[in-house]
Amino acid sequence: MINTIIFDFGNVFINLNEAYTLDYIKHFESSKHYTDIIETNIQFEKGEISKDSFLSKYQSYFPILSKEEIISKWNSILDEFPKYRLDFLKDLKKNSNYKLILLSNTNELHISWIKDNIPxxxxxxxxxxEFYLSHKIQLRKPDKDIFNFILNKNNLKAETCLFIDDNKDNILTADDLNLNTWHLNPKKEDIVDLFKIKSALF
Incomplete structure (x- = not known):
């Protein structure tokens, strides 16, 4: 019996810009600093480096870009947050007894943009x-530590949790830990159809 639902944020509630993602991969994979860039991104998402340190590192990788340009490019992955998804969530909160948890890989710059642009x-x-952001708890999916942290912190049994994410690696880790999972495909599926698509669990 499911009593807890753990949601990802990006591509579950807020849409992510696919064009940005493809451009990002093309641009940065061609960089001689690619390995360093990936490590910097992970450190930033885990709150291991500050915003200023992150921006300084990126300026060393791409001296032609100003800090403002880096921030703009970094945040351009974030797209609209359809209001009907908030309505779905509010209804779920009001009319059910499920424990609702957000678990997101994110960072200071993205959350700042969201606060400024999502009213x-x-x-x-x-x-x-519970509302867990990777840079605040200094843990990051798909590491097992972050899932164990959530389970232990909230006294949860994996078998009673449903974890929803669009990232396959994150889903695989959750599967290994015996959580129920939904690998949501944002091109074909929507979180508001949760109880239709995963009806067998409820």
Whole structure:
């Protein structure tokens, strides 16, 4: 019996810009600093380096870019947050007894952009019983540590949790730990159809 639902953020609630992602891969994979860039991104998402340190590192990789240009490019992955998904979540919060948890790989710059551009961010946040951002808890998917942290912190049994994410690696780790999972395909599926698509679990 499912009593806890653990949601990802990007491509589950807020849309991500696929064109940006493809451009990012093409641009940075061709860089001689590619390995360093990936490590810097991970450190930033785990809160191991500050925003200023992150920007300084990127300026060393791409001296032609100003800090403002780096921030703009970095945040361009973030797209719209359809209001109907918030409505779905608010209804779920009001009319069910599920424990609702957000678990997102993110960073200071992205959250700052979201706060500035998504007017209902605080309403969204208030729908969750627990709200975990990777750079705040210094843990990151798909590492097992972050899932064990959530389970232990909230006294949860993996078998009673449903984890929803669009990233296959994150899903595989959750599967290994015996959580129920939904590998959501944002091109074909929507979180508001949760109880239709995963009806067998409920």
């Amino acid at each position: 209902f961010y605080e309403d969204f946040k208030s729908c969750f019983d």
